[in-house]
Amino acid sequence: MEGSIVRRLTHDHTWVLVSVSGLVGTADVAAVLAAVGRAGTAAEMLTLLPAPEGTALSFVTPRSDGPPVLTALATAAPAGGGAIVRCRGDVARLILHGEGIRADPLVLPTFQQALHRVGVTTLALSVSNTLVEAVCAAAALHRALPSLTAAFDCEAAILPAPRPRSVPPAADRPPVAARTTPPLTIARR
Numbered sequence: 001m002e003g004s005i006v007r008r009l010t011h012d013h014t015w016v017l018v019s020v021s022g023l024v025g026t027a028d029v030a031a032v033l034a035a036v037g038r039a040g041t042a043a044e045m046l047t048l049l050p051a052p053e054g055t056a057l058s059f060v061t062p063r064s065d066g067p068p069v070l071t072a073l074a075t076a077a078p079a080g081g082g083a084i085v086r087c088r089g090d091v092a093r094l095i096l097h098g099e100g101i102r103a104d105p106l107v108l109p110t111f112q113q114a115l116h117r118v119g120v121t122t123l124a125l126s127v128s129n130t131l132v133e134a135v136c137a138a139a140a141l142h143r144a145l146p147s148l149t150a151a152f153d154c155e156a157a158i159l160p161a162p163r164p165r166s167v168p169p170a171a172d173r174p175p176v177a178a179r180t181t182p183p184l185t186i187a188r189r
Helices: 025-038 063-076 107-117 138-152
Strands: 005-012 015-023 044-049 055-062 084-088 091-099 124-127 131-137 156-158
Touching: 005 138, 015 025, 015 063, 015 091, 025 055, 025 063, 044 124, 055 063, 055 124, 063 084, 091 107, 091 138, 107 131, 107 138, 131 138, 138 156
Parallel strands: 005 156
Antiparallel strands: 005 091, 015 055, 015 084, 044 055, 091 131, 124 131
């Protein structure tokens, strides 16, 4: 690649892809992200897709945080059922590591073409100067890895399993200044 250095390709199965559709307006999107935050995790690789029937938001979160996120979203869902929450656990994350990635206009197209060539669909994508992160179906990983390693002339490695986060139980956490946080309400307008 011109102007970039690709070092390696890694992959893991430690994430879930969460999609929330039927959101109306930025207030609903903010409310969903607030519910995810209250579950104690962060939404990564955010994708917003506006549609006539409402905005769809998708993001990835660590697999271990999936149940609390889904619980937070389910308990915050409106009684009328305006939002639909889905979770995919059958996904894999691919990470191309390097330098100068964002500045090189060929890296991202080469990445996408390598996946397209073998019939792999990107479900989420994030690009920085040192990483290209993509989420695809786990069943497609055996096609994606050889295609990407050939396209970038690098080796693939499995990421080590992440250490469990040590979040103290609520009773052991220091008190936080009280503030009223309204419950999540997602309703069609």
